[in-house]
Amino acid sequence: MxxxxxxxxxxxxxxxxxxxxxxxxxxxxxxxxxxLYGFQAGAGFPDYVRTVAIVPFENETTRPEITDEVFNLLLREFPRSQGLQPAGEDVADAVIRGTITRYDVSTPSYRAGAAGDVPQVLQRQVSLTVQVQIINQVDNEILWESNAVSVRGEFMEETETEDAGRALAIELLVQRIIDGAQSNW
Incomplete structure (x- = not known):
């Protein structure tokens, strides 16, 4: 048919x-x-939060350069990712504060040497831990906080330096803070 x-x-x-x-x-x-569908970055913040101040983190480690490295990357990435404008702490609607509590370099991957030989290091990692708070200064409330945001930046011993591992760890840290801020809404 x-x-x-x-x-x-x-x-x-x-x-x-x-x-x-x-x-x-x-x-x-x-x-x-x-x-009719639209996406606005930072839509999770209250409507009246339009500016954010990022305060350089306190640093309890022996690596003073980390303070500036975290601050600079956070200042560049966080406001943009949330649809906010950077501002000074005295006029900002929200503020990000934190403390760098740990920085160390470890060796998670190595090859054991023959009897009496030194082991060959294959990979190292930079571990970084911070405490962070995002505070709504208009309502004086904590929007998001974590007492232990921990990240690891791995680098190959033979071809990269600790700086590469630290840069990766800081990138991961900033992304975790962004993710944490967005997860609250």
Whole structure:
């Protein structure tokens, strides 16, 4: 049996076929409905929080350069990721404060040497831990906090330096802070 139905003896019409005007209307409706959806970075902050201050973190480690490295990357990435404008602490709607509590370099991967030989280090990692708070200064409430954001930046002993591992750890740290801020909403 043919999938076509004969109507008036001359023209074959598929029973499930829709007229072109109905297809066009359906297509326009679907296209327009997609236009109603939008995404705004930082939509999770209260509407009145439009600015953020990032205060250099206190540093309890023996590596003073980490303070500036964390501050600079956080200042560059956080406001942009949340749709906020950077501002001074005295005028900002929100403020980020923190403390760098741990920095160490370890050797998670090495090859044991023959009897009496020194083991060959294959990989090292920089471990970094911070305490962080994001405070809504308008309502004086904590929007997000963590007492131990920990990250590890790994680097190959033979081809990279500790600086590469530290840079990776700081990138991961900033991303974790961004993720934490977004997870609250």
């Amino acid at each position: 043919s999938p076509f139905l004969q109507t008036s003896g001359t023209r074959a019409v598929r029973p499930s076929a829709l007229p072109a005007s109905k297809l066009l209307a359906l297509g326009l409706a679907l296209a327009c409905s997609g236009c």
